[in-house]
Protein backbone atom coordinates (compact mmCIF):
# COMPACT_ATOMS: atom_id res chain seq x y z
CA UNK A 1 0.00 0.00 0.00
CA UNK A 2 1.15 3.52 -0.80
CA UNK A 3 2.82 5.28 2.14
CA UNK A 4 2.51 8.69 0.55
CA UNK A 5 -0.24 10.98 -0.59
CA UNK A 6 -0.36 14.02 -2.83
CA UNK A 7 -1.99 17.32 -1.85
CA UNK A 8 -2.10 20.81 -3.22
CA UNK A 9 -3.42 23.92 -1.52
CA UNK A 10 -5.72 25.51 -4.10
CA UNK A 11 -5.54 29.22 -5.04
CA UNK A 12 -8.24 30.24 -2.49
CA UNK A 13 -6.16 28.73 0.34
CA UNK A 14 -3.07 30.63 -0.82
CA UNK A 15 -5.02 33.89 -1.37
CA UNK A 16 -6.56 33.66 2.11
CA UNK A 17 -3.13 33.20 3.76
CA UNK A 18 -4.00 29.72 5.03
CA UNK A 19 -0.88 27.82 3.90
CA UNK A 20 0.55 27.42 7.41
CA UNK A 21 -2.78 26.68 9.03
CA UNK A 22 -3.65 23.99 6.47
CA UNK A 23 -0.26 22.27 6.80
CA UNK A 24 -0.74 22.36 10.60
CA UNK A 25 -3.85 20.14 10.27
CA UNK A 26 -1.77 17.48 8.49
CA UNK A 27 1.14 17.69 10.92
CA UNK A 28 -1.15 17.49 13.96
CA UNK A 29 -2.63 14.30 12.48
CA UNK A 30 0.84 12.72 12.42
CA UNK A 31 1.54 13.20 8.69
CA UNK A 32 4.93 14.52 7.60
CA UNK A 33 5.71 16.92 4.77
CA UNK A 34 8.15 15.15 2.48
CA UNK A 35 8.27 17.64 -0.40
CA UNK A 36 6.67 21.07 -0.74
CA UNK A 37 6.70 23.81 -3.36
CA UNK A 38 4.66 26.91 -4.22
CA UNK A 39 4.11 27.09 -7.98
CA UNK A 40 2.10 28.80 -10.72
CA UNK A 41 0.27 25.76 -12.13
CA UNK A 42 0.47 25.28 -15.91
CA UNK A 43 -2.48 24.45 -18.14
CA UNK A 44 -1.05 21.18 -19.51
CA UNK A 45 -0.52 19.68 -16.04
CA UNK A 46 -3.94 20.83 -14.81
CA UNK A 47 -5.56 19.28 -17.90
CA UNK A 48 -3.89 15.96 -17.12
CA UNK A 49 -4.75 16.19 -13.43
CA UNK A 50 -8.45 16.86 -14.13
CA UNK A 51 -8.98 15.14 -17.52
CA UNK A 52 -11.87 16.13 -19.80
CA UNK A 53 -11.69 12.93 -21.86
CA UNK A 54 -12.04 10.28 -19.13
CA UNK A 55 -15.71 9.29 -18.84
CA UNK A 56 -15.28 7.27 -15.62
CA UNK A 57 -13.45 10.14 -13.96
CA UNK A 58 -16.16 12.64 -14.99
CA UNK A 59 -18.86 10.38 -13.53
CA UNK A 60 -17.13 10.05 -10.13
CA UNK A 61 -16.65 13.81 -9.74
CA UNK A 62 -18.37 15.06 -6.57
CA UNK A 63 -18.63 11.50 -5.17
CA UNK A 64 -22.38 11.11 -5.71
CA UNK A 65 -24.39 7.88 -5.82
CA UNK A 66 -25.45 7.52 -9.48
CA UNK A 67 -26.51 3.86 -9.34
CA UNK A 68 -30.25 4.58 -9.68
CA UNK A 69 -30.07 7.06 -12.56
CA UNK A 70 -31.85 6.45 -15.89
CA UNK A 71 -29.85 6.79 -19.15
CA UNK A 72 -31.26 10.27 -19.65
CA UNK A 73 -30.40 11.35 -16.10
CA UNK A 74 -26.91 9.88 -16.43
CA UNK A 75 -26.35 11.85 -19.63
CA UNK A 76 -27.45 15.09 -17.95
CA UNK A 77 -25.25 14.33 -14.94
CA UNK A 78 -22.27 13.68 -17.23
CA UNK A 79 -22.80 16.99 -19.06
CA UNK A 80 -23.08 18.89 -15.77
CA UNK A 81 -19.89 17.34 -14.40
CA UNK A 82 -18.02 18.01 -17.64
CA UNK A 83 -18.88 21.67 -17.14
CA UNK A 84 -17.67 21.45 -13.52
CA UNK A 85 -14.28 20.13 -14.71
CA UNK A 86 -13.92 23.07 -17.11
CA UNK A 87 -14.73 25.44 -14.23
CA UNK A 88 -12.25 23.53 -12.06
CA UNK A 89 -9.46 24.21 -14.56
CA UNK A 90 -10.22 27.93 -14.36
CA UNK A 91 -10.27 27.84 -10.54
CA UNK A 92 -6.97 25.97 -10.14
CA UNK A 93 -5.28 28.16 -12.77
CA UNK A 94 -6.46 31.38 -11.06
CA UNK A 95 -3.33 31.80 -8.89
CA UNK A 96 -0.41 30.06 -7.18
CA UNK A 97 -0.87 26.70 -5.48
CA UNK A 98 1.28 24.81 -2.97
CA UNK A 99 1.95 21.21 -3.98
CA UNK A 100 3.21 18.66 -1.49
CA UNK A 101 3.90 15.02 -0.81
CA UNK A 102 2.77 13.84 2.63
CA UNK A 103 4.04 10.67 4.24
CA UNK A 104 2.56 8.56 7.00
CA UNK A 105 2.96 5.04 8.30
CA UNK A 106 -0.65 3.88 8.15
CA UNK A 107 -2.66 4.49 4.98
CA UNK A 108 -1.77 8.17 4.56
CA UNK A 109 -4.15 8.54 1.58
CA UNK A 110 -7.18 7.77 3.76
CA UNK A 111 -5.76 9.76 6.70
CA UNK A 112 -5.28 12.84 4.51
CA UNK A 113 -8.85 12.58 3.17
CA UNK A 114 -10.16 12.36 6.74
CA UNK A 115 -8.23 15.50 7.72
CA UNK A 116 -9.46 17.31 4.56
CA UNK A 117 -13.20 16.53 5.01
CA UNK A 118 -15.85 16.04 2.31
CA UNK A 119 -15.75 17.54 -1.19
CA UNK A 120 -18.52 20.00 -0.26
CA UNK A 121 -17.33 22.21 2.64
CA UNK A 122 -20.98 22.56 3.74
CA UNK A 123 -21.08 18.78 4.40
CA UNK A 124 -17.64 18.60 6.04
CA UNK A 125 -17.35 17.88 9.77
CA UNK A 126 -15.93 20.33 12.30
CA UNK A 127 -12.28 19.57 12.92
CA UNK A 128 -11.59 18.98 9.21
CA UNK A 129 -9.87 21.55 6.96
CA UNK A 130 -12.88 22.09 4.71
CA UNK A 131 -15.32 21.99 7.67
CA UNK A 132 -13.41 24.57 9.74
CA UNK A 133 -11.96 26.85 7.06
CA UNK A 134 -14.29 26.35 4.06
CA UNK A 135 -16.65 29.21 3.18
CA UNK A 136 -18.11 27.90 -0.10
CA UNK A 137 -20.71 25.20 -0.94
CA UNK A 138 -21.99 23.22 -3.96
CA UNK A 139 -25.26 25.21 -3.87
CA UNK A 140 -23.53 28.62 -3.88
CA UNK A 141 -20.82 27.76 -6.42
CA UNK A 142 -23.22 25.95 -8.81
CA UNK A 143 -25.54 28.99 -8.73
CA UNK A 144 -22.58 31.23 -9.54
CA UNK A 145 -21.35 28.82 -12.28
CA UNK A 146 -17.96 28.18 -10.65
CA UNK A 147 -16.15 25.20 -9.19
CA UNK A 148 -16.61 24.85 -5.46
CA UNK A 149 -13.71 26.50 -3.62
CA UNK A 150 -12.69 23.96 -1.02
CA UNK A 151 -9.07 24.91 -0.25
CA UNK A 152 -7.25 21.67 -1.03
CA UNK A 153 -6.90 18.82 -3.44
CA UNK A 154 -6.06 15.42 -1.93
CA UNK A 155 -5.58 12.10 -3.75
CA UNK A 156 -8.58 9.78 -3.47
CA UNK A 157 -6.77 6.43 -3.71
CA UNK A 158 -3.17 5.11 -3.46
CA UNK A 159 -3.15 4.62 -7.27
CA UNK A 160 -4.29 8.22 -7.76
CA UNK A 161 -1.51 9.37 -5.37
CA UNK A 162 1.13 7.54 -7.42
CA UNK A 163 -0.16 8.99 -10.68
CA UNK A 164 -0.35 12.53 -9.25
CA UNK A 165 3.12 12.44 -7.62
CA UNK A 166 4.54 11.42 -10.98
CA UNK A 167 2.60 14.17 -12.76
CA UNK A 168 3.40 17.05 -10.38
CA UNK A 169 6.85 16.08 -9.10
CA UNK A 170 8.06 14.16 -12.15
CA UNK A 171 9.00 11.03 -10.28
CA UNK A 172 7.75 7.50 -9.83
CA UNK A 173 6.42 6.26 -6.55
CA UNK A 174 9.41 5.56 -4.37
CA UNK A 175 9.42 5.05 -0.60
CA UNK A 176 12.36 6.80 1.06
Ligand code: GDP
Pocket residue numbers: 060061062063084088118119137138141142146147148149150152153154156
Ligand atom coordinates in the same frame (compact mmCIF):
# COMPACT_ATOMS: atom_id res chain seq x y z
P1 GDP B 1 -12.31 15.99 -4.17
O1 GDP B 1 -11.51 14.75 -4.45
O2 GDP B 1 -12.95 15.96 -2.80
O3 GDP B 1 -11.53 17.27 -4.39
O4 GDP B 1 -13.53 16.03 -5.20
P2 GDP B 1 -13.63 15.57 -6.75
O5 GDP B 1 -12.34 14.99 -7.20
O6 GDP B 1 -14.85 14.74 -6.90
O7 GDP B 1 -13.91 16.96 -7.49
C1 GDP B 1 -12.86 17.82 -7.81
C2 GDP B 1 -13.25 19.24 -7.44
O8 GDP B 1 -14.33 19.68 -8.28
C3 GDP B 1 -13.77 19.45 -6.03
O9 GDP B 1 -12.75 19.54 -5.08
C4 GDP B 1 -14.55 20.76 -6.18
O10 GDP B 1 -13.67 21.88 -6.21
C5 GDP B 1 -15.16 20.60 -7.58
N1 GDP B 1 -16.52 20.00 -7.59
C6 GDP B 1 -16.84 18.68 -7.59
N2 GDP B 1 -18.16 18.50 -7.68
C7 GDP B 1 -18.72 19.74 -7.77
C8 GDP B 1 -20.07 20.22 -7.90
O11 GDP B 1 -21.04 19.48 -7.95
N3 GDP B 1 -20.24 21.56 -7.97
C9 GDP B 1 -19.19 22.44 -7.92
N4 GDP B 1 -19.46 23.75 -8.01
N5 GDP B 1 -17.91 22.04 -7.81
C10 GDP B 1 -17.67 20.70 -7.72
Ligand code: MG
Pocket residue numbers: 154155156
Ligand atom coordinates in the same frame (compact mmCIF):
# COMPACT_ATOMS: atom_id res chain seq x y z
MG1 MG C 1 -10.75 13.99 -6.26
